[in-house]
Amino acid sequence: MIFVVTIMMTAAMAMILARLLRGPELYDRVLAVNSFGTKTVLFLCLFSFLIDRPDGIDIAILYALMNFIGTIAVLKFFRYRSLDIALAQMALRRAVSGEDR
Amino acid sequence: MVDFIVGHFNYWVIITLMMTGLYVIISTGNLVKKLVGLGVFQTSVFQLYITLSKVAGGRPPIFDKLPGYGTETKYGAAVDPLLGVIYSNPLPHVLILTAIVVGVSTLAVGLALVVRIREAYGSIEGDDIDEAEYKIEIASS
Amino acid sequence: MIDIMPYLEILRYVLAGALLFGGAVFMIIGAVGMLRLPDFYARIHAAGITDTLATVMLIAGMMLHSGFTQTTAKLALVAIFLFLTSPTATHAVANAAHKAGLKPRLGKVQPPHPRDKMKGAK
């Protein structure tokens, strides 16, 4: 049962990968990477059930965090082109300077 | 013959990935993409080690509870200390834990250099940098 | 009083199977949506399905499957993290895309359907 679900999960991941490779817009790629990450978290949980070893779930927890941090870094990088200024200041400065495209 | 192909298919995929990484390193002029190629090349070497360590039907080399803990005889105890459970080979895992960290260290130093090169030359394309140097060479000699 | 424990046991596994399978189906639907939908903002809906409904169903199915053990606690932790991070991430992506000026493709401009294009539509 879990094997069938795992195979369906990998099919879903393959489709997300196709979107990642083809994604015309930059933000399509960000979205694809983020959702690919979520899917791998679930895949890891399912797989550790398949071989009934509880260790895979530790990796799933870890990657759920890493995926979030990666996505935030990408967004901050592209939106404000600086990794180290606090988000709030950047938003305010853009809002104040009316530069908000 | 089928058994041979199924048995060796992993190695052929790993070799293809390894050669893709090497190709990216050698062919691209962009320094950041060179480092990505280096990362792919090293990751495929890790996969070679780990494919080596997998035992059919084996489990990760972690004892649930320590079987035969404290039995006097080291090996060849009356009951097989591993209680008949097949485990994959733990040694390549240790080697690869070291190699991953070494790979990241090289990547970090490489990226630091790329940042300084961009500041010094204004570009991270191999041929722009050579051109800039060539002009200086001509000017000074 | 017939002993209902074995039935509960069977029910548990049946329910777990159903949840897992349902979650997987929604996952496939979400993925197809991601692939086929024409515009970024439409695709973000497709990603939404997989991030919320499919994840909850899958993890619930696995929890039922594993009963009351340490694995279930870990699965709960995964559920909490996913519950916290994926909506925030999707929100941040949409926010950044909008701020960066990615305009959603509104209904007015209908892209010519590929079949019409071949026939040299008006």
Add this chain to the structure above:
Amino acid sequence: MNFIEMITNAGGGHLLANAPALVVAIPLIAGAVAVVLGHGKLAWVWSVLIALVTFGFSLILLQSVLGGETITYAMGNWPAPLGITYHIDALNALLISLVSAMALLALLYGWPMVEREIDPKKHAMFFGTFLLCVGGLIGVAIAGDAFNVFVFLEVSSISTYVLVAMGAQKNRQALTASFNYLILGTIGATFFVIGVGLLYMATGTLNMADISRILADSEGNRVVRAAFAFIVIGLGLKTAMFPLHTWLPNAYTFSPSMIGVFLASTATKVAFYILIRFLFSVFHAGASFETAMFDFVLAPMAMVAMIVCSVQASFQSDVRRLLAYSSVAQVGYMLLGLSLGTAAGLAAGLLHMFNHALMKGALFMAVGLAGLGLGITRVNELRGLGKTMPLVAAGLTVAGLSLIGVPLTAGFISKYYLVIAVLERGWWWAVVAIVVSSVLAIFYVGRMIEAMYLQNPPTPSAAHESDPPIQVRSPVLSMAALYVLVIGSVWFFFDPSLPKGLADTAAGLLIGGGGL
């Protein structure tokens, strides 16, 4: 009982028993301490002290293996196939003494250079990285475990990339030189790891002695041959063997002068040692594939390196780039000795490795002093050095002559034994290559000497022709370090017993019974 008492009554004996581990661990831990010290000058004094202690330990080890015995030290007290063992014999004892001696001399020589070239806030970290590099090189030399060699090879390589990049304050090209060195070095190290992985796949163990035992009886299957090829290419990259040497000229030219000295005399030598260790101790030279590899790959590469790189050296305008190309040529000499496959050839190669470290170290020191005093970087700027900096010019001349192989210098000894070994093997064309390369060496060293003595110094516009050129004073410590090396390269002409004896015992061990 308190800590100090435990050390004293445990006495020297216990410390000496742990010398193999301490000779590697002390520089590494001291590197971390140097980072914590923070203050530049203090970190320098601390590094000199540690280099002295390491040199002491390596001399003790050298003394205990003179007779040809070998020391095996099990790390963490785990026996050979399971734990990591350290293995010391005549060959690597000589090498670690050379590395620690050159580190000590480079540190003594380098302080005025570092003070001028590196930003004061970074001195402590600079010396910390330098100590880590020394520890890494010593670790590579005496490791008895194949994967441990890779780990310490990476310790020394990454610290070398960083140290080369520190030359960026003087010249921005140091950054690209360091980046190319990083890419090629990492490809070399990864090829080496693939080779070790294939060896592990064929034998099941990582301990070098164990591998050679298992390989001895199994006929060379394809995996072992592929492992052999990958290890030779990987280490070839690290040794700057001819076609794989493109990173070396830039790395040595643009690195800070203290690092140029240390790298020129040790970096390629340790990689050359590991190549010997794997070729002769792990893989057995007898097997057909290996000998074919020797005769048709290593030997021609060595000869081509000798000639082509000497030609390139003679056209260089930058002094240090000239010396860097001559280094690649000298590596060709060592490889020629190795590829003969005979004990005499190997001994000649090892002897040349030792002598070349002294000569090239002295040359880079002299050029560094000239750079410090008069800011000289190009060959034609050397003119009149004989008058402005007589001592430095004299040192440079003696080391240059030793590079050519003129009698009364150590260079002559190693070339002499090399020619004998080659004739023994009957390769007359190799002798022709040696002679041609020596003639070319006469040409590019002659260019420097002629500029120094026969042309008069550039006269600053104010002073007119006649009054004597101003003497430039060089720091005493750096001059002392230079003259230790210069005297060394002459001394070992008259009494080559120490390096020659060790090289012969090592070659005998390696060619004879596989050496481990």
Add this chain to the structure above:
Amino acid sequence: MGLDVSFDIFIVIDLIIMSMLLVVGIALVRLNNLFAVVMLYGVYSLLAAIWFVSLDAVDVAFTEAAVGAGISTVLMLGAMLLTSREAKPTPALRRWLSLGVVGVTGMALFYATFDMPNFGDANSPANSYVGLQYMYDTITEVGVPNVVTAILASYRAFDTFGEVVVVLTAGLGVMLILGIGTTRTRDGESPQSGDETTQSAPPVTTVLATENHHIVLQVVAKILIPIIVLYALYVQFHGDYGPGGGFQAGVIFASAVILYSLIFGMDETRRAIPAKVVQFGTALGVLIFGGLGLVTIAMGGKFLDYDVLTAADPILGQHVGILIIEVGVLVTVASVMLSIYYGFAGRYRELKDQDW
């Protein structure tokens, strides 16, 4: 050796993962948009992590996911921020030249695969000699359920010592090349620190709550960061019984601080963990590790020989020794990852559009 049924399931999953890896690898070669290349590299190392899980290498998958997919992507983004976005396509000649070199090396390896043992073969030389010996000896000599940690921390402890020194070298390298960025003075002006050119920052003004579009992120971050640090400690001390250990814990701890600095800015992070502490931390780990080695020598054993730590019960000595060096590894790896991030993120306050 017929492939038994249970083994078939993994063959199917392996095949799928391998095909995805190949697709991503080929895409990496063809794409020139640097951002896509970096993102694909993150996905590539994530897929590699999944493959490691399916090949029973749980510890390696843990490290690869944390380091390969996590920290490397953030570092590459940091570097990419300061460099250009498009890579130039490669000229044709160079493409054929590199194809030739790659082809030759590939052929050599392919030639070698014919003698390689079958995938998953239990009595191949690798799996039947030292590897198996470790499984038996760990029970009686080290007594730690996770055999990988036992080998990493006890049998081959000197390998791990070399590895921690490699991490320290990388940290020193980035600090030497990029500098660690200096603590900002109150008015946002950053004093010129040595040769790096750190642009001066526009004055930082207070934030009006209404204007702040990122209230969601800040709240979520405030909830998440303590949990991540807690998880890092769990991974650190759980290393003996399951996947985990010093490296993974150090990386997770560093990523928690990186998340904090992404959302609350570098000034806050520097105030929380000043650059001096991070610099000292990089060396501290190696001192702990090397110090323990010297202590074991002083107590009469060999370098890193834990049995002498507690003369009474050698197994207890092993546990104490492994715990201490894992703490050393945690401190060094966490502070090195932080020093690298400080070096990259602290490099430029904000890039103007024109030099983008």
